[in-house]
Amino acid sequence: MAITAESTSILDLAPAEARVRLSDWAAGLGLPEYRIRQLHPRLWDRPVARWSDATELPAELRARLDREWPLPRLELVTEQQSSDGTRKFLWRLGDGETIESVLIPSGARRTLCISSQAGCALGCVFCATGRMGFRRNLTPFEIVGQIRELVLRNPADRPSNVVFMGMGEPLLNWPAVEVALTILNAADGLGIGARHITVSTVGIVPGMQALAGRPEQFRLAISLHAAIPDRRRPLMPIDKRYPLAAVLEAAKAFRKRITFEYVLIAGRNDSNTDADALIALARRMGALVNLLPLHPGGAPHLAPTPAPRIRAFADRLRSGGIEAVVRKSRGLDISAACGQLRVEHAQHAPPAPPGGEEL
Numbered sequence: 001m002a003i004t005a006e007s008t009s010i011l012d013l014a015p016a017e018a019r020v021r022l023s024d025w026a027a028g029l030g031l032p033e034y035r036i037r038q039l040h041p042r043l044w045d046r047p048v049a050r051w052s053d054a055t056e057l058p059a060e061l062r063a064r065l066d067r068e069w070p071l072p073r074l075e076l077v078t079e080q081q082s083s084d085g086t087r088k089f090l091w092r093l094g095d096g097e098t099i100e101s102v103l104i105p106s107g108a109r110r111t112l113c114i115s116s117q118a119g120c121a122l123g124c125v126f127c128a129t130g131r132m133g134f135r136r137n138l139t140p141f142e143i144v145g146q147i148r149e150l151v152l153r154n155p156a157d158r159p160s161n162v163v164f165m166g167m168g169e170p171l172l173n174w175p176a177v178e179v180a181l182t183i184l185n186a187a188d189g190l191g192i193g194a195r196h197i198t199v200s201t202v203g204i205v206p207g208m209q210a211l212a213g214r215p216e217q218f219r220l221a222i223s224l225h226a227a228i229p230d231r232r233r234p235l236m237p238i239d240k241r242y243p244l245a246a247v248l249e250a251a252k253a254f255r256k257r258i259t260f261e262y263v264l265i266a267g268r269n270d271s272n273t274d275a276d277a278l279i280a281l282a283r284r285m286g287a288l289v290n291l292l293p294l295h296p297g298g299a300p301h302l303a304p305t306p307a308p309r310i311r312a313f314a315d316r317l318r319s320g321g322i323e324a325v326v327r328k329s330r331g332l333d334i335s336a337a338c339g340q341l342r343v344e345h346a347q348h349a350p351p352a353p354p355g356g357e358e359l
């Protein structure tokens, strides 16, 4: 029997499993082999919004597929485009929750930053998503569907790179993220090379161990934001549960070079002492460092490090032999800080009815 929309959809399954389910179903109907081979590519490779759009199939079969294997969708609530080309999407899920993705073009590269949870429980002080709290985990389809929807709308938007840096902590939703990684990477899924897929974590040690156990070499980024534990803990409460030393130990299992993400916040993590501690850590781990200006929309109570101080901080890292890149703050004229668009949309939305879902 086909999976129903209320439980798991065919798009929540790893491609190999989806292929078996569809093939068994089609073989049960007595469809010829060539017909069966036409079904699977319509899931991810050449996606259709609904089976009825797969006009290479007979109309009766399309109608039956739509009844028995309905393809779920994410509803686009709003899209914003920045003058720098960054585009931000707010999607509504089946139960009314909303999540965000950000598409960042850079030369030939199109990097899509995707969400793995609606909201987040971890409360990092510089993050708009953290302030809204945790709503729920996303399903594999709701994660990879963020790409599927873009491709349905415009195949030219298919991202070359994917980063799990949107709403939520991916390694706290490992069962779904694990399947999502397979769909992203598999040749009969989206076929994005593992080197072009980055999982960014605050340092959930069991999840890091599970990710390191995958045979593909997905990239790991650690949201570090301070190399001195006493400076990191007030910024990232999760440091109490998984102290930095344990996170770094778990990171040693990754064969590919790791990246430290470091948002510079005035007076909190941008002194020379902070830079020197970061140099020592990055050297020990052989890590690249991405320095990010604090997005002004992400945390109104914190001040971004001024540009000259960012340059001095980066220069100090480089003099210490560290490969450090200062990332441009993208989409400054739109709500591109993680979680910001959802928060703003909720502020402008009519109040939820009593007992209803608050957006």
Ligand code: SF4
Pocket: 120, 121, 122, 123, 124, 127, 128, 129, 130, 131, 166, 167, 168, 169, 202, 338
């Ligand atoms: S930075 Fe990431 S882990 Fe921290 S609160 Fe925001 S979404 Fe959660």
